[in-house]
Amino acid sequence: MQLKGFISKHFDLKTGDICNPRLVNHIFATENIDIVFHFAAQTHVETSFVWPSRYHMVNVEGTRVLLKAAFEAKVEKFIYISTDEVYGESLYKELDETSPRRPNNPYSVSKATAECLVLSYRERHKFPVIITRSNNVYGPRQYLEKVIYHYQCTIQGTSPQSHHFLYVDDAIEAFHTILERGMVGETYNIGTDFHHSTNGRISIIQLARELKMVRHVPDAEQDDWLEFVPDRPVVDLRYPVNCEKLWRLGWKPAVSWAEGIIRTVKWYQENPEFWPDVKAEDQPITFEPDTRDQ
Template identity: 80%
Template structure:
């Protein structure tokens, strides 16, 4: 079969990437979807079982930091569009191994950009994070707000953004950057806050809360994030940055209480008995409010309510019966003091 387009998705075995790859494969049967992933600890090919036998899907195991591999893919696969999800994303670990985050998130992005530019792809979409803005207690961040990253992870993502934009400014290479709120949903790896709380509760353990500062987050259901990427692919303007966010905001303490009630069915008066406060990490941003009007003008808005999204997440089989290997990894990380974003 001759495919109309070929899309390369990096990090397509990760949480958001796998949801997006499955959506692309199903929505565009005449497009070839190539998933490049090095299968790091947070990747899971089981998330792609629904499409692994489809004729328009190809998986390549490999590292974006490997220029020989990346150059070969662009030289032989006729790539039209790149969605760059691949990254190291765990904030706590970034304080311990910042060089690893720089290598993957910055140097890996440079390798990918160089090959994509030389191959003259028609669109390069870089998936960034709201954390590049730093925190705000009142004002919403729009896309023109300055970057003020406060941890090694967000610093590496901000640096990668600068690389991406430099290709637009110097070469008019057609790039787009996205910055999203916290994305959640089924099949998310257990180091992130919602699946970690759920897994702890399933193990009859307390939810661990970092520090005593009033942290809150805006949570966006993964299906809404996927739809945002489709909207940006279809109607986004090159050279632009798009916030992907939601108005729904909840404190981490209240999030824990709600999950405790949903999973353990604990009376309201006993919820706090299931909270354990632990030492904070070196730098914590309290909140990341986003102004998403630019993306909404393209026709996108969140469609899944928090009530529905968290219900679907809590009842997900992947979270109800997590693999033993993942639970062992989670226990090791908790014992090592690597707490969750």
């Protein structure tokens, strides 16, 4: 995670491996921690097919280590950041928090498994846990593999994928709302309901075209801007989540896709030093949308 620009007197940053129980236990023993937001994860879906064991280790074993330490430290709340991908694909029916989990790739399988661990602490120990399942989050300071400002984007496969995209500021407000008003033991979908496309979705190809227009890609570079590559083994076309449960707590997204993508591109234009060691031509964008963790 890039933390440049985040460090201040209000933060005590400690870096390390979430799978290292000695480190995690030491942090809980020496710091006065009362709330845990568990964002740490391996998240890139395509890579999860190549190294599934790595995803299991970080997302499942890392969650076990953190859960155990937080439970022993008697924290007030443990909020686990999951993903809408645990539901699996749904072409028509909206997915609410009671919908069954049907993960279809090693990444989402590992996140669903971690959810089971979290819920087991709730059932067995009455541990105060909350689970969130978010749409794809985008915005400034995002990893190169996600939907960001850079030189080229590749479109995986030809299937008609469409997704909801949630601007990072809206995601932060959602997490704050859940911290303040969320009920212990509950799960909350976090998503947006406004794009100009059907039911709040935007297709991946349309997203790429709009990003091209926001970036003012010259006509002479059109052929270089989009590149179609083979699809990954399993593709979920869409995850239409229902977020009314969270809306009833008083949160709704405020930043539209049209506004959010302009903000995102502008930020990258104004902060070229954010990736000082990476050449644009070496890191094309891949529109393999992924939820989560900035």
